[in-house]
Amino acid sequence: MLLMSALMVVSARNTIHSALFLVLAFFTCAALWILLRAEFLAIALVLVYVGAVMVLFLFVVMMLNLNTDLLREGFIRHLPLGILIAIAIVAEMFLALNSGGFRMLDQAALKAVDVPGYSNTRALGSVLYTKYLYAFEIAAVILLLAMVSAITLTMRRLKGTRHQNPAKQVKVMRADRLRIVKMQAEPKGDSND
């Protein structure tokens, strides 16, 4: 299911459809995590990727109104390169998962999970904020850096744009906007001529 929806992300004709297939892929991924009894990671995945990131993705894709024909032209031309990258990633993941760390984790983790009253969220929190605090904080700072740099790259103050000052709008008094003018009343009979 995950692989199928991932395939549809790249092959769907409509960009909106491929974004929605990506949502489906995230959901199936979350389901896999639930099966591995990592409920915190599953919920966090749905919360962050499905709930926030993909909404913004859809937002942008819908706003841009992409020309689908133009996008499809490059598909065959770039296919060999794509396959090459895919093979490289699969090989890397295979090597990483086959190395010692993950195998050892496999057996020990499964035993730890079987204890009644085990809470995945609590366990993750206690490890993240003690043993891996340094790595955790570095990751947070890198994300902050990425955010700040993205904003500085795109933020341009155009000359001549107008800004509203909410404080000023709130403080406005009647006297600033309204002027009562005293006038002589028109003499009767003249107005309806």
Added chain:
Amino acid sequence: MIYELIIKILFILLKIVAIVGPLIIAVAYLTFMERKIIGYMQVRIGPNRVGPKGLLQPFADTIKLLLKEIILPTNANKFLFLIAPVLSIGPAIAAWAVIPFWADSQNVPVALTNIDASLLYILALTSIGVYGVIIAGWASNSKYAFLGAMRSAAQIVSYEIAMGFALVGVLMAAHSINLGQIVQQQAGGIWHWFWLPLLPLFVIYLVSGVAETNRAPFDVAEGESEIVAGFHVEYSGVTFAVFFLAEYANIILISMLTALMFMGGWLSPFEGIPVLEKAFAWVPGIAWLLAKTAFFMFCFLWFRATFPRYRYDQIMRLGWKVFIPITIIWLLLLGAAIVAKIPPWFSGQ
């Protein structure tokens, strides 16, 4: 073995019906109450023709909507157009699975599933409710619907952050992300409930809840005077009814969550007061919870009758520049209060 399994599944299904059935009746009568209350607030009578005092009005409305034709707009994406209402009602109902309603004699919260990360689960489900709105707006192939969907998406994503931070405050104060335990941490009468130590977060949560459900004064996604009816202009009959149901189910959900997290859930407000505690001991916990929920539901209707619609840039400003800084500052203060063990809320931890 198989027999036991079937009994177990039947029992779970029965529990689901016991939650969803009253929920749908509550939605029907919430629409009726809305029209009545706003009517009285505007010195009108409101619906009073169908049944005694108009009490059968919701059924008349439902039957009318069910019998109407579903119209597909030309060039609409048929599949997405029809699945959008389902996507908005699904999360609205699924979130009820983890809501605890009362505590049994052993003080264990009673819910469909008492999972550990229930607060996160609810946050995740309320955040995917926005897909119904976005997909509906896009699949309708209509400019009004599309504008409504865009507005709604931007609004929900920005208020979700403030809402999430308010929930972080709750879980810090309760030392748990299980809704049942959050309520149990508030035991000890009205001054022990979290609304007092978390007052800014409580207000922000309620206001964000109003924004998240696209209700007045934040209802720019529907904004009748600007974009007709927003994302559901093109929907008619049953499909419209389902959107309607989802919106009101979400209102009830937010009201109940506010009652659970800030108002002590099923706990009696007279706990610890000598005479009143005994006098009100016979009231079941669920009655308190429902009374508190009803109060917040009334607030939703009250807001709608009282406030004019916000301007769009003001909504965004309120979410990003007012609510998020306040929540972050309050989280720091709260952390300090927990470390200093300020009584009566944080002394026992």
